[in-house]
Amino acid sequence: MKTSPLGSLGNVSRLTLGGGGIGQAWGPTDREEAVATLRAAVEAGIDLIDTAPMYFNCEAVVGATFEGAPPAHLKFTTKCALGSPPPGETAARLEASLDATLAAMRLKRIDVFFLHSSIAPDDYAYAHGDARRDEFSTRWSTYADEVVPAFERLVAQGRVGAWGITGIGVPQSVLAALAHDPKPAVAQVITNLLDSAGGIRRFAEPAQPRTILAAAKARGVGVMGIRAVQAGALTQALDRAVSPNNPDAKDYERAAPYRALCQAWGEDPAVVAHRYALGMPGVDTLVLGVKNRDELSQALAAEAAGPLGADQLAQIEQLGLRT
Known part of the structure; x- marks a missing residue:
């Protein structure tokens, strides 16, 4: 498998195994x-495993699989959905989350620790769920004054190798975080042909994932692409029951012309979507949401085939599917 440099981590595989699938967040x-x-991914050359406590039992799966002694070349990431704690509580909450993760995965350190909250201005009002904003969103002042210093201390202590952000927040704040000093070593950025974050987007304005990706690369921040198949919207069929009003279901409906195009090519839409995302400029590694070996095989085939050609890219863009 090909590799690419990922910020300060050095070279990693072009595919990352995400914990959502093996943790049962994406279907049974x-x-x-x-x-x-997990074992098949490692055997195929994947050397970065992306986990999180909110991915149900994925961290326990990692711990049980490797029994505290994973192959030395593997790297692991995890996340904390911090929200906006009361002033002065941020560092303790980040440390408690890290402690629980290390215990579950039977590890002594994590290579990258991500803030997995939507960063937003202090006075921002979300279009969806604003009454609960402190549960899912980190206010800018909390990020700059407490989150960044706490992460820097964890790096200095050797408990984490680096820290990062999941770039799904309000675009102006994500861009500000990338421009801030100290900057994150790695950012997770939406990378799919719809430019859609689906159900995890709570703000009304355009998400600007390509602008965020370009800003990260300009700052020397490593990029992990996420949502290549947009929660199943870019696959042949959704693998779980969702309401017709769910943004992921609406994306699936919107992507019907894309599935028709893939059928005309004789191609699987999931494979094409992964090839599209892998070919986006600036994406260092692509996080997979696969939950079984069959889905893993599709993603491996996409990586082996390489990015789409110019003609196929043009035909996809002509569908006008970007949000």
């Missing part, structure tokens, strides 16, 4: 298949 799977998928 069982522990045996989750373990088999």
Whole structure:
């Protein structure tokens, strides 16, 4: 498998195994298949595993699979959905989250620790769920005054190798975080042909994922692409029941012309979507949401095939599907 530099981490595989699939966040799977998928990913050359406590049992799966002694070349990331704690509580909450993750995964350190909250201005009002904003969103003042110093201390202590952000917040604040000093070493950025974050987007304005991606690269921040198949919207069929009003369901409906185009090509839409995302300029590694070995095989085939050609890219863009 090809590799690319990821910020300060050095070279990593072009594909990252995400914990959502093996943790059962993306449709049903069982522990045996989750373990088999994890092992198959490593055997195929994937050397970066992206986990999070909110991915149900994925961290426990990692811990049980490697029993505290993973292959030395593997790197691991995790996240904290911090929100906006009361002043002075941020560092303790980040440390408690990290402690729980290290215990579950049976590790002594994590290579990248992500803030997995939507960063927003202090006075921002969300279009969806604003009454609960402190649960899912980190206010800018909390980020600059407490989150960044706490992350820097964890790096200095050797408990994490680097820190990062999940760039799904209000675009102006994500861009400000990338321009801030100290800057994150890595950012997770939406990378799909719809430019859609689906159900995790709570603000009304355009998400600007390509602007965010370009800003990250301009600052020397590593980029992990996420949502290549946009929660299943860019696959042949959604693998879970969702309401017709769910943004992911609406994206699936909007992508019907894309599936028709893939059918005309004789191609699987999930494979094409992964190839599209891997070919986006600036994407260092692409996080997979696969939950079983069959889905993993599709992603591996996409990486082996390489980016789409200019003609296929042009035909996709002519569909006018970007948000």
